[in-house]
Amino acid sequence: MAPPAIIAPSILSADFGALGKECSDTINNGADWLHVDIMDGHFVPNITFGAPVVTKIRSHVAKPTEKHGKGTFDCHMMIAEPKKWVKEFKNAGCDLYCFHYEAAISSTAAESPEATSDAKTSPKELIRYIHDQGMLAGIAIKPDTKVDVLWDILETKDEKEKPDMVLIMTVHPGFGGQKFMASELPKVAALRQRYPELNIEVDGGLGPGTIDQAADAGANVIVAGSAVFGAKDPSEVIAKLREAVEARRPKL
Numbered sequence: 001m002a003p004p005a006i007i008a009p010s011i012l013s014a015d016f017g018a019l020g021k022e023c024s025d026t027i028n029n030g031a032d033w034l035h036v037d038i039m040d041g042h043f044v045p046n047i048t049f050g051a052p053v054v055t056k057i058r059s060h061v062a063k064p065t066e067k068h069g070k071g072t073f074d075c076h077m078m079i080a081e082p083k084k085w086v087k088e089f090k091n092a093g094c095d096l097y098c099f100h101y102e103a104a105i106s107s108t109a110a111e112s113p114e115a116t117s118d119a120k121t122s123p124k125e126l127i128r129y130i131h132d133q134g135m136l137a138g139i140a141i142k143p144d145t146k147v148d149v150l151w152d153i154l155e156t157k158d159e160k161e162k163p164d165m166v167l168i169m170t171v172h173p174g175f176g177g178q179k180f181m182a183s184e185l186p187k188v189a190a191l192r193q194r195y196p197e198l199n200i201e202v203d204g205g206l207g208p209g210t211i212d213q214a215a216d217a218g219a220n221v222i223v224a225g226s227a228v229f230g231a232k233d234p235s236e237v238i239a240k241l242r243e244a245v246e247a248r249r250p251k252l
């Protein structure tokens, strides 16, 4: 069964001065998840916020009552040392911890003078660790990374080491409001062909003008920042994104 549409507005485009209300309004406007962009100024050339802010916004949005449910905090960890922050984000109220493949395998992070012994880890070990903390695990790849690096990870027979979601970046991570890169969609199509039930997320430049291409390729988890937070009627945009994905799901 193809997975349902999940609309996850990126709060990077929200008003940071009123983040709690922006988050609860977005859920009330029909969003399923909130996509929480965590940037450390190392893995990407931008800084957002850390776990204390996630704790605060959690108090404005009820925890999901089921796996993948409404109110899921989908934390996109654009950070150089993803293992280091797992427990902290769990305690802050994160439900899905999505790390970057490139950061997990990077020896640069592990060899830097500030790095902790946790800096380098295999993606499968990290997924196991995230699951052990009671969160869902996602793995993201940047536009320059080939989708082939994911096959071995997705083929694992050990459920604890299997990701709950794959994120294909459709912009270079770091900033909102960038142009959608359709060149990344063959990765989505290849994933969907192999894994009909996998949650496949796309992030960057998504909105009413680009959703059809992403949905055609097989994406079902849709991140949209400026298209939702910049809209006159965010609920209308969220509904349009959902309709586009649902229209492509095979009817039983």
Ligand SMILES: O=C(CO)[C@@H](O)[C@H](O)COP(=O)(O)O
Residues within 6 Å of the ligand: 010, 012, 013, 035, 037, 076, 171, 172, 173, 174, 175, 176, 177, 178, 203, 204, 205, 206, 223, 224, 225, 226, 227
């Ligand atoms: O992770 C990122 C950027 O690094 C995204 O989540 C963007 O924040 C999406 O913003 P839009 O492209 O939808 O404005």
